[in-house]
Amino acid sequence: xxxxxxxxxxxxxxxxxxxxxxxxxxxxxxxxxxxxxxxxxxxxxxxxxxxxxxxxxxxxxxxxxxxxxxxxxxxxxxxxxxxxxxxxxxxxxxxxxxxxxxxxxxxxxxxxxxxxxxxxxxxxxxxxxxxxxxxxxxxxxxxxxxxxxxxxxxxxxxxxxxxxxxxxxxxxxxxxxxxxxxxxxxxxxxxxxxxxxxxxxxxxxxxxxxxxxxxxxxxxxxxxxxxxxxxxxxxxxxxxxxxxxxxxxxxxxxxxxxxxxxxxxxxxxxxxxxxxxxxxxxxxxxxxxxxxxxxxxxxxxxxxxxxxxxxxxxxxxxxxxxxxxxxxxxxxxxxxxxxxxxxxxxxxxxxxxxxxxxxxxxxxxxxxxxxxxxxxxxxxxxxxxxxxxxxxxxxxxxxxxxxxxxxxxxxxxxxxxxxxxxxxxxxxxxxxxxxxxxxxxxxx
Numbered sequence: 539x540x541x542x543x544x545x546x547x548x549x550x551x552x553x554x555x556x557x558x559x560x561x562x563x564x565x566x567x568x569x570x571x572x573x574x575x576x577x578x579x580x581x582x583x584x585x586x587x588x589x590x591x592x593x594x595x596x597x598x599x600x601x602x603x604x605x606x607x608x609x610x611x612x613x614x615x616x617x618x619x620x621x622x623x624x625x626x627x628x629x630x631x632x633x634x635x636x637x638x639x640x641x642x643x644x645x646x647x648x649x650x651x652x653x654x655x656x657x658x659x660x661x662x663x664x665x666x667x668x669x670x671x672x673x674x675x676x677x678x679x680x681x682x683x684x685x686x687x688x689x690x691x692x693x694x695x696x697x698x699x700x701x702x703x704x705x706x707x708x709x710x711x712x713x714x715x716x717x718x719x720x721x722x723x724x725x726x727x728x729x730x731x732x733x734x735x736x737x738x739x740x741x742x743x744x745x746x747x748x749x750x751x752x753x754x755x756x757x758x759x760x761x762x763x764x765x766x767x768x769x770x771x772x773x774x775x776x777x778x779x780x781x782x783x784x785x786x787x788x789x790x791x792x793x794x795x796x797x798x799x800x801x802x803x804x805x806x807x808x809x810x811x812x813x814x815x816x817x818x819x820x821x822x823x824x825x826x827x828x829x830x831x832x833x834x835x836x837x838x839x840x841x842x843x844x845x846x847x848x849x850x851x852x853x854x855x856x857x858x859x860x861x862x863x864x865x866x867x868x869x870x871x872x873x874x875x876x877x878x879x880x881x882x883x884x885x886x887x888x889x890x891x892x893x894x895x896x897x898x899x900x901x902x903x904x905x906x907x908x909x910x911x912x913x914x915x916x917x918x919x920x921x922x923x924x925x926x927x928x929x930x931x932x933x934x935x936x937x938x939x940x941x942x943x944x945x946x947x948x949x950x951x952x953x954x955x956x957x958x959x960x961x962x963x964x965x966x967x968x969x970x971x972x973x974x975x976x977x978x979x980x981x982x
Contacts, residue, residue: 579707590718604809619656620688632699643764649689690747814888898953
């Protein structure tokens, strides 16, 4: 890649990296004015998490890293049971001025009941799907234990709604530092102990939940003030059921590549693939940060006028597209360096192939803001269902012959469908490609 840049573009690759980084910084500064505190804490959190993951990849062999990735991916599919599917409903309700205490109490009740259910299903079903990895059947229960701490995460819905996400990011940064230190300690213990690693991570998850409660208590909203209103519980379930189903399908889709690789190949190849995925996902803080910043403002724009709403939406899509292109280019240039540092064979090729996922992810996140605000969330269900079916079919067709590269190709096809072709499926979303292809969008 370095030779290509210097020979065909006629510029030094280091100069190109600097210019791209500067452009990306300017784009973020333009759109995220006033978010310096939030951004700094978020960068600390992501930076520590990223560095600790690199440490594990470098110091563990592919088998151990593949096992950790498999447990994390399988447990991650059940995170929807924590109540995260109610996040957008809660933010919208609070922004619209509804009373906070009944919302928090009712959401917490739903999250507690579902997290217990998710813990049980996750632990019992692992052996059914992965009987070849019987040595992990007891460890999955420790991994799934973190689900029992996730009902506290409903607290950060409130802080996102009142536009104080920097407080949550500060607590998350402290959590990332503690979890990172634990990872470093576990990586240095020889021989590596899976159980010790997972117990440390579970302890950090519990500490994070306590940190969230400390924040909400300082706001004068301790648990005793929360109220459970059964009518509100029914309203949430009725109003957000489509989000719940969509989140389940979406999580299955996002974790499916790792799970299918572990099922069709082996843990060693899964570890190599997961190393590249972890580097790609390190860039996902950009779309998450953009969504956190833009979503409440898009709701306000919708309440103001449809024209103002479409203008805000197009602005969101434009910055998402520009940031994605900048991040992908930076990853392409830096991929060989990561391969040398981590010592993972063919990592450069995996990063080059998977980096396009950043574009797909950012455009899909931007579109979700439109769907949430207009109560079109039910449209996500058939879109993501087709993505899952497409991914499964392509994986079974390609992975046995092309190995990890078959999974890369299947993610391309899924992403192309998810963020572009699926827009033509419904009348409500057919205007989105026009927004992406033009700098000025007109409703006429």
